[in-house]
Amino acid sequence: MPQADLSQFSAVWPHALYVLRDTLSNQQYQMWIAPLTVSTENDAWVVYAKNNFVFGFVKSHFWQKIEAAVANLAPNAPVLHLKIGMGEQVSVATTPLATAANPPQAWTEDSDAAEDLLADDVAMLDAEDETPAAPVSSKASRGVTTAQDIIQKNLERPRKPRIVENSSEIIVPSAPAIIKSTATELPPIDNPAEQTRLNPSYTFETLVQGKGNRMAYAGAQTIAENPGSSMYNPYFIYGSTGLGKTHLIQAIGNRIYQQHPRAKIRYIHAETYVRDIMKAFRSSSFDEFKRHYHSLDLLLIDDVQFISGKDRTMEEFFYLFNHLLDEKKQVVMTCDTLPANIKNMDDRLKSRFSWGLTVELEPPELEMRVAILQKKAEAAHVQLQEKAAFFIAQHIRSNVRELEGAFKRVAAHSLFQHKPIDIELATEALQDILVEAQRQITVEHIMKTCADFYQLKIADLIGKKRTRTIARPRQMAMALAKDLTQQSLPSIGQVFGGRDHTTVMHAHKTIHELKQTDAKLAQDYDYLSAMLQK
C-alpha cells in the first residue's frame, strides 16, 4: 500500500472518505459523507456541512467515525471541527493507504455497525418529524415517501451476508425471496436482453445524480441491493416526461441481473402489457402468459397509468401484483403522477401502489444539467467546453430528453465542422431552440426578478430617480432584457417607463463593461441570468 505525506488535511480527507465509504452503507455514504467539504482555518482542520440539517445529522450520527478515521490516518492532526459552510470538495481516494496507525479496523470489520447506525437514524428521524424546518417534510404531508422514510425503511433491510471469523460459514439473515430463488450455480440465462427486455445501457453508472433524482436514485440502489424487501415493495417512481424514470427502473433491473443472472426479470411498458394481454386472450395462450408473469422475480412496469380504464387488464394486474408481493418478489413501477391521482384506476390498485416506497423525480437543476451534458460528451468522445455546457444547460431547462436532443444536435455540428463545442457553435446549432426559450422570458418578468433581488419596487425601475441604488439595478434589468429576450431596444425602453432606445443601449454597454472590472456586479448578472433561465 502506498505511503503518503499526511500533514495536510486535503491529503488526509480522501483517505478518510475511503475508510468511511467502506464502513457505512453506500446510501449513508452518498447521502451524508460524500457531499461534505473541507478546509483549514488557522491551525484547525474543518469539515463543512452545507446546512443546519446536514450538520445536525452528521454530528449526531457520523462525527465520531469521521474523527476516528482522521485520527487513525493522521495521529498528529490538529483539532477537527464540524461547521456549516462550504470548503473544498475532495474526491475519495482510489486506493487504501498504509499509515503509522492502523486503519480503524475494529469498526470496519463490524458489519453490525451499519445496522446500529440505521437504528440511530430512526431515532433521529423521530426527532426530525417534530422539526418543522426539516427540508422534506412537505412531501410527507402529501403521502410521499421522504428521505427520512427511506432511511427508516433501511431498518427493515435484510442484513448483508456476514462472514464469521475463523469459519467458512456465511450467514444471510432473512434473505429476500428473489435472492433465494436465484442463488444457484446455473449459468446465466441466454440472450438476456431478449428475456428481460432491458436496455443494457440504462445503468446506474450512466445515470447522473443530482438534487432532482437523489432520493429516487438512492431508493433504486437500495432496492437493487435488497430486492423483495417488504418495506420497498412496490417501488413507485413518478414524475413528468423525460426525467429519467425509464432509465432508473431499468438500472435496477440491470443491476439485479448482474448480481443474480438467473433471476427472472421482465421490463415492460404498460401499453405493451395491455397489448400482450389482448394477444394472449385472442390466441388462447392466456394461461401461459399468466404463468410467465406470475413466475417473475422482478417486474418493472413503466408508465403504469396506461392500464387505467382498461378493466380486464387492471383486474389481471391486480392478481399479478398481489401474487408477486405475496411471494416477496419485487415490483417496480413508474407513473406520470402519484398513485392517488391516477384517473380511472381501480381504487384497490391505487391503494396498493402506495404500500411500499413512493418517490418523485424532479426536473434537473442547472448543475445536474451541466453534469448530464458532460457525461454525454464523454460517452460520445466529443470535446465540450465547460462554458458551452453551462450555456446549453441554461437554455434547455425542461427535461433531460430535450437536453439530450440538444446535445446530439450540437455534437453533430461539432463533428461535421471538426471543431470543439464552444458557445458560438452551440448558438449556431441550437438557434431555433434558443429563440423559443428566449421568447418565454418577458421584460416584465425580468423587472420583477431584478426588483426582488435589489429589494426595490417595480415603480423604482420605471421611475425617474437617478440615485446609484436605483439607477444601477435599472441598468442591470435593461441589460438582461436585451440579452434574454427578443424584444427590440425601443420596446424594452417603452416598458421601462417610456425611455429612449439609446438609454437601453447605454445601460447594456455599461453593465457589460462593468462586468469586466466589478466582480460583485458580474456575479449579480450571472446569478440573475441563471435565475431567469431556470
Ligand SMILES: Nc1ncnc2c1ncn2[C@@H]1O[C@H](COP(=O)(O)OP(=O)(O)OP(=O)(O)O)[C@@H](O)[C@H]1O
Ligand atoms: N440523470 C440522468 N443522467 C443521464 N441521462 C439521463 C438522466 N435522466 C434521463 N436521462 C436520459 O434522458 C432520456 C429520457 O429519459 P427516460 O426515457 O428515462 O425518461 P422518462 O421519465 O421515462 O420519460 P417518459 O415519461 O416520457 O417515458 C434517456 O435517454 C435517459 O437516458
